[in-house]
Amino acid sequence: xxxxxxxxxxxxxxxxxxxxxxxxxxxxxxxxxxxxxxxxxxxxxxxxxxxxxxxxxxxxxxxxxxxxxxxxxxxxxxxxxxxxxxxxxxxxxxxxxxx
Numbered sequence: 001x002x003x004x005x006x007x008x009x010x011x012x013x014x015x016x017x018x019x020x021x022x023x024x025x026x027x028x029x030x031x032x033x034x035x036x037x038x039x040x041x042x043x044x045x046x047x048x049x050x051x052x053x054x055x056x057x058x059x060x061x062x063x064x065x066x067x068x069x070x071x072x073x074x075x076x077x078x079x080x081x082x083x084x085x086x087x088x089x090x091x092x093x094x095x096x097x098x099x
Contacts (some may be wrong), residue, residue, distance in 0.1 A: 009043045031059040031069040039063040042080070 013023045042063035052058045061083030069078045 021071075027076065028069040028071050031076065031078050032065075033070070035065045035080055038080055039065055 010023065013019045015025070016022060043059050046052070046062040047055065047059060050058075062085050063080050065078055065080050067073075067075060067079060069075055
């Protein structure tokens with residue numbers, strides 16, 4: 001059995017006090033939380049795929065979220081990228097380089 005349910009709460013939220021503002025913050029929070037979950041998954045993947053000596057450094061550089069979504073700056077997106085530090089090889093592996 002399959003049940004599909006769609007709820008559009010936009011009208012309800014917009015009727016509330018400061019509805020537009022609340023909706024904007026809810027969207028930004030959802031985007032940022034999703035980006036953080038992707039970041040955690042990518043960090044785990046790097047630890048599984050590579051033998052790493054400096055794990056703390058590699059965890060920080062494996063998936064960097066910059067910039068985060070922000071209501072005040074009218075940025076409804078977040079970007080996740082591999083760190084771009086000098087001599088860091090992760091960005092080369094992203095393009096398909098070999099060890």
